[in-house]
Amino acid sequence: MQAYNRIWNFNPGPAALPLEVLEQIHKDWFNHQGAGMNVMEMSHRGKEYEAIHNRTVALVKQLLGLGDDYHILFLQGGASLQFAMLPLNFLVEGKIADYLYVGDWSKKAIKEAKIIGKVNLAFDGEETKFIRLPRQGDLKLTRGAAYVHITSNETIKGTEFFTFPDTDDVPLVADMSSDILSHRFDAKLFSLIYAGAQKNLGPSGVTLVIIKDKFLQSARDGLPTMLSYKTHVAENSLYNTPPTFAIYIMNLVMQWIVDKGGLEGIERANRAKAATLYDYIDSSDGYYKGTVVKDSRSWMNACLRLPNEELEDKFIKEAKAAGFIGLKGHRSVGGVRVSMYNAVPLDAIKDLVGFMKEFKAKNG
Numbered sequence: 001m002q003a004y005n006r007i008w009n010f011n012p013g014p015a016a017l018p019l020e021v022l023e024q025i026h027k028d029w030f031n032h033q034g035a036g037m038n039v040m041e042m043s044h045r046g047k048e049y050e051a052i053h054n055r056t057v058a059l060v061k062q063l064l065g066l067g068d069d070y071h072i073l074f075l076q077g078g079a080s081l082q083f084a085m086l087p088l089n090f091l092v093e094g095k096i097a098d099y100l101y102v103g104d105w106s107k108k109a110i111k112e113a114k115i116i117g118k119v120n121l122a123f124d125g126e127e128t129k130f131i132r133l134p135r136q137g138d139l140k141l142t143r144g145a146a147y148v149h150i151t152s153n154e155t156i157k158g159t160e161f162f163t164f165p166d167t168d169d170v171p172l173v174a175d176m177s178s179d180i181l182s183h184r185f186d187a188k189l190f191s192l193i194y195a196g197a198q199k200n201l202g203p204s205g206v207t208l209v210i211i212k213d214k215f216l217q218s219a220r221d222g223l224p225t226m227l228s229y230k231t232h233v234a235e236n237s238l239y240n241t242p243p244t245f246a247i248y249i250m251n252l253v254m255q256w257i258v259d260k261g262g263l264e265g266i267e268r269a270n271r272a273k274a275a276t277l278y279d280y281i282d283s284s285d286g287y288y289k290g291t292v293v294k295d296s297r298s299w300m301n302a303c304l305r306l307p308n309e310e311l312e313d314k315f316i317k318e319a320k321a322a323g324f325i326g327l328k329g330h331r332s333v334g335g336v337r338v339s340m341y342n343a344v345p346l347d348a349i350k351d352l353v354g355f356m357k358e359f360k361a362k363n364g
């Protein structure tokens with residue numbers, strides 16, 4: 001059993017938070033750093049909150065190695081609002097946006113973009129049942145496209161990009177909701193990145209958006225104020241009341257990443273977690289089977305099947321009784337999904353693999 005009688009939490013999102021972060025929130029609860037109040041009670045225009053807000057912006061830039069040519073925004077409406085805000089701002093009349101269709105979340109992004117403008121599917125993963133990500137040669141990119149959109153980690157199918165498409169001079173955009181800050185990558189390749197916070201960054205209610213200034217300059221004018229990226233950049237995400245408490249927690253989570261050795265340290269931990277789980281799956285004589293091809297496997301969401309659905313139901317039920325929750329695959333794919341975001345420690349994976357071995361021995 002873990003501290004405070006907590007259980008191993010493999011929820012796909014909202015998901016586990018680092019225990020150290022929860023403890024810090026607990027400490028700050030009645031009186032945040034001498035302010036005499038909880039962060040929730042502070043004015044978003046006061047100097048105490050402003051310091052938290054600006055420190056969070058600085059931490060994002062520090063962790064991703066970004067300079068003043070990038071803007072950091074904290075918006076609301078989830079990644080799902082970004083599906084619409086992105087084309088509203090950039091998919092202007094006469095332009096086409098390229099989308100890589102690699103799973104359920106890219107499907108939703110494509111649906112919104114089609115409401116607003118013209119979309120080209122630069123890759124259609126449906127043909128291979130989403131079990132692998134495209135290589136550069138598979139892409140049908142449009143010259144002069146408004147942008148190319150990828151979903152860096154498909155949370156439901158369990159695929160993850162570790163190298164990104166070469167789009168020449170067309171701006172590259174990514175939905176990184178389920179793998180942001182989980183390994184090192186070159187953030188400067190991207191003109192825009194967005195991520196709902198509730199998987200790797202903090203609680204639900206805040207969405208991180210990172211925009212390159214050059215791309216922002218090409219955004220359309222005349223949009224409703226709240227739907228324009230330019231508004232939020234001009235006002236440092238303080239045009240209206242931002243989700244202050246969620247941003248405060250995001251600040252703590254990013255400080256926790258720094259304390260773990262930054263992206264390099266986090267990557268080392270995530271690599272070890274993924275290797276521990278997948279190596280066992282691959283050595284289970286086919287009892288547990290990964291659902292996607294090896295070179296497309298996600299480090300964040302591992303999807304697997306057991307010999308039949310009855311055993312899968314039994315596995316999920318007995319795992320829950322043994323203190324492992326959140327393992328049911330998404331209803332659209334079935335099976336088992338192990339979500340192991342940054343805050344899930346290696347010990348949780350080791351214990352789960354122990355449970356998987358026992359389960360196989362009893363039900364093999």
Ligand SMILES: *Cc1c(COP(=O)(O)O)cnc(C)c1O
Nearest residue numbers: 078079080105155175177178196
């Ligand atoms: C969870 C998730 C979303 C949805 O995010 P909301 O904040 O609920 O809108 C979008 N994209 C990906 C890749 C996700 O994992």
